[in-house]
Amino acid sequence: MHLYVYSLRRAILSEIAGFFHCLTNADSAGRILVSLGTTDGTTCGAGGTGVPMIRYMSLNSEDPFMPLLRQCRSVILAGGTMEPIGEVRQQLLMSSNRDVTVFSCGHVIPPQNMLPIALSHGKKMELDFSFEGRKKGGMLEEVGEILLEVAKVTPGGMVCFFPSYQCLTECRAVLTRTKLLDQLSRIKTLFFDDPDRKNGDGILGCYTACVERANSTTNTGAVLFSVLGGRMSEGINFSDDLGRAVVVVGLPFANPSDPVLQEKMRYLNKNLKCTESGRTPGQTYYENSCMKSVNQGIGRAIRHIGDYATILLLDRRYGTDRIRNKLPHWIRQHLQKKATLEGATEAINMFFKAKH
Numbered sequence: 001m002h003l004y005v006y007s008l009r010r011a012i013l014s015e016i017a018g019f020f021h022c023l024t025n026a027d028s029a030g031r032i033l034v035s036l037g038t039t040d041g042t043t044c045g046a047g048g049t050g051v052p053m054i055r056y057m058s059l060n061s062e063d064p065f066m067p068l069l070r071q072c073r074s075v076i077l078a079g080g081t082m083e084p085i086g087e088v089r090q091q092l093l094m095s096s097n098r099d100v101t102v103f104s105c106g107h108v109i110p111p112q113n114m115l116p117i118a119l120s121h122g123k124k125m126e127l128d129f130s131f132e133g134r135k136k137g138g139m140l141e142e143v144g145e146i147l148l149e150v151a152k153v154t155p156g157g158m159v160c161f162f163p164s165y166q167c168l169t170e171c172r173a174v175l176t177r178t179k180l181l182d183q184l185s186r187i188k189t190l191f192f193d194d195p196d197r198k199n200g201d202g203i204l205g206c207y208t209a210c211v212e213r214a215n216s217t218t219n220t221g222a223v224l225f226s227v228l229g230g231r232m233s234e235g236i237n238f239s240d241d242l243g244r245a246v247v248v249v250g251l252p253f254a255n256p257s258d259p260v261l262q263e264k265m266r267y268l269n270k271n272l273k274c275t276e277s278g279r280t281p282g283q284t285y286y287e288n289s290c291m292k293s294v295n296q297g298i299g300r301a302i303r304h305i306g307d308y309a310t311i312l313l314l315d316r317r318y319g320t321d322r323i324r325n326k327l328p329h330w331i332r333q334h335l336q337k338k339a340t341l342e343g344a345t346e347a348i349n350m351f352f353k354a355k356h
Helices: 013-023 066-073 084-092 139-153 165-177 180-185 200-212 259-271 281-298 341-353
Strands: 002-007 032-035 043-045 053-058 116-120 159-160 189-192 223-229 245-249 307-314 334-337
Touching: 013 032, 013 053, 032 259, 053 259, 066 245, 084 281, 116 341, 139 159, 139 165, 139 180, 139 245, 139 307, 139 341, 165 180, 165 223, 180 189, 189 200, 200 223, 245 281, 259 281, 281 307, 307 341, 334 341
Parallel strands: 116 307, 116 334, 159 223, 159 245, 189 223, 245 307
Antiparallel strands: 002 053, 032 043, 032 053
16 A cells, blocks of 8 residues: 655655655554666666655555454445455455455346457467567467457447557557558547556547547547556546447556565565465465456446447456456356457457347
């Protein structure tokens, strides 16, 4: 839990006072992390912004929660995207023996209004968008081939989420070089999220206007390329034609060398038990953090009882039980595993034909 972030470029007295206030906490799980800005704009140490930074963080989520728990007979934690829920219980109630009841609602839409698909293979190869997998020749081209086929049968807008801006940039370069982006742009207008976030509202507005003007002849809609964990994947509704298809490329695992992540994993491994399968608490936290970003992203599309959309998960790992079980129940119970692009495209085509 980050209690305070202080950038040396923003010498605001209230922030400085807040930082020193954090230091008064008698917290053995508190850490001070220092980032050193470099001349090339990169960052050495904890962070990644390219700006010198001092950060205080508490690794113990339970301490600030316990005073509230002691004063109340019952506490209700409510949220829209709390899956996977296990670590929430484990970290907030690390030393408590309180009974915990979990109640999870299904989605308001009928099952026939959603089509979630886990696609394990593209046109030519098995899909693996891990850091190492993306280096395989032709892997990023598969994204273009898949989007091209899906765009042909999907009305309105499509939102495509990547695990990072680096992956999005690499993929855009490959698809530009192979002319796949040109082919896709003849079917739908293309929009790309801004890594610097300087014009996010403008991009979203243009995408929305383009989709609203869509028709079956000269303009069939648009594709918005964005990143999981970014501003487009949280808090923005792509309802109705704005998000008839949500495509997720790979899994957004954090950089394992990030000092903030390493400190958190070390603390959890020291204070919590391993799972029955032998996975350490740090490994579970690392994987759950990734899946929370995925679940936030795929929840952007279907926003009301009359809405409908297809959700396409591109990576062989989505077909494994460990990853599938961390998806929301309303997705998991209807998830279809497809081993061919042809099979996935046919299912999507039939899905949208049934809606018109």
